[in-house]
Amino acid sequence: MSEPSYHHGDLPAALVRSAVDLLQDDPDADLSLRAIARATGVSPAAPYRHFPNRASLMSAIAAVGYRELLNDLVARQPEPSTAVDLADVAVGYVQFAVRRPGLFRVMFVEGCDRASPERVDAVAAIHDYLGAAVERTLATDDLATTATGLWALVHGLAFLYLDGKLAWEPEDPEGLEEQVRTITLTTLAARPR
Numbered sequence: 001m002s003e004p005s006y007h008h009g010d011l012p013a014a015l016v017r018s019a020v021d022l023l024q025d026d027p028d029a030d031l032s033l034r035a036i037a038r039a040t041g042v043s044p045a046a047p048y049r050h051f052p053n054r055a056s057l058m059s060a061i062a063a064v065g066y067r068e069l070l071n072d073l074v075a076r077q078p079e080p081s082t083a084v085d086l087a088d089v090a091v092g093y094v095q096f097a098v099r100r101p102g103l104f105r106v107m108f109v110e111g112c113d114r115a116s117p118e119r120v121d122a123v124a125a126i127h128d129y130l131g132a133a134v135e136r137t138l139a140t141d142d143l144a145t146t147a148t149g150l151w152a153l154v155h156g157l158a159f160l161y162l163d164g165k166l167a168w169e170p171e172d173p174e175g176l177e178e179q180v181r182t183i184t185l186t187t188l189a190a191r192p193r
Contacts, residue, residue: 012050014040016060023061023102031106033057058106059116065107066122069096070129080133087184089133090154094180095173097158104158138188153187154180 018039022029029035033047033054040046051057076092077085097104112119131147140146157180160166168176 011040011042011046012060015042015047015050015057016064019057019061020064020103023106024100027102027105029102031058031061031110053113055111055113056116058110059112059119061103062107062110062112063116063118063122065100065103066119066126068100068103069093069107070122070126072096073126073129077133079136081136083137083185083188086133086137086150086188087181089130090157090184091177091180093154094158094161094176098161098168098170098176101162104162108155108159150188154184157183 015036019031019036022031022036022039031054033051034044036057037044037047047057051060072095073089073092077088080086080089114120127147130151131143134140134147134150135143138146157166161168161176166179168179
């Protein structure tokens with residue numbers, strides 16, 4: 001490729017955008033550095049100027065996903081403070097997963113650079129949002145463990161839907177919403193015998 005085609009102004013952002021677009025078109029898209037370079041219109045070596053390895057690029061892509069997910073959740077429930085609000089957050093989380101399956105899998109399945117400041121900041125923002133929601137909503141002596149348990153429930157639901165283990169019809173989003181809401185509220189209301 002000729003040198004002029006390399007000048008994108010902000011190549012790291014262009015590479016990440018290309019990868020996110022690839023995932024939107026095909027959740028199972030090839031996310032090799034070579035494929036992303038090709039989609040961005042740059043030489044196969046160009047990504048290495050900004051991302052030393054695939055894990056660093058996956059971290060940047062995951063950070064985009066975490067920020068999008070947080071924006072979706074905050075738009076649904078800016079400050080969740082009831083069990084019904086938490087169930088609504090759960091619905092938003094699962095809907096994001098089924099609407100953006102490729103990006104969701106990059107966020108949680110792909111090998112990432114755990115020290116990537118961009119990814120660390122994006123993950124921390126989601127944890128802060130969810131931790132504050134649990135603190136406002138649930139009476140618990142162990143906030144961190146309760147928040148992790150609630151996240152595990154909702155995250156598990158997301159992957160059960162993505163992997164086809166829980167039945168849902170894409171043309172019936174209300175059915176998915178009702179099922180996630182009911183599972184979350186029933187679990188939150190459960191008490192030991």
